[in-house]
Amino acid sequence: MTEHTKDPEGWSARALAMLRAVAQGRAEMTVSLEPDLYVDGLPCSDQSTAHRLAHAGLIRPPGGVPGSRVPAELSETGQDLLEPLAPAA
Template identity: 90%
Template sequence: MTETTRDPEGLSYRALAMLRAVAQGRAEITVSLEPDLYVDGLPCSDQSTAHRLAHAGLIRMPAGGVRGSRVPARLSETGQDLLAPLAPAA
């Protein structure tokens, strides 16, 4: 990622916030080769980061969506593993 503030894995705070929104079930993704991310129904302001997260395999869309439609975004196993150590202690 390109921002100067990063976590140990090299992701910006913004990218991590996007992953958290996906984990919380607040995000949708378009079925596309360059998937756009929507959080709380609004388009994400940093679609470049959304594209990188999708291409890196951290977020994904369910199979079978219609091209161009918005579907619930899901974290991949890799995305879940990346967020696990950053989750607040219960």
């Protein structure tokens, strides 16, 4: 799968990797109208996709002061999107 390959919902492999990082607790985001995403402490190189994920309601900050950086969390919709893509245990 390349970064341009799409899942059934139309999200790229890169966007899905960003969602997985959030699900694994490795991501933070700024509390903002255009939230920036950080993975493993580093700014994500594709902030436009991070903004799209936030605006689509797939990731969100759990709260915080505007401008602060807080742990990112998956919304229920984001969890539902990743669930069929998770490897079987």
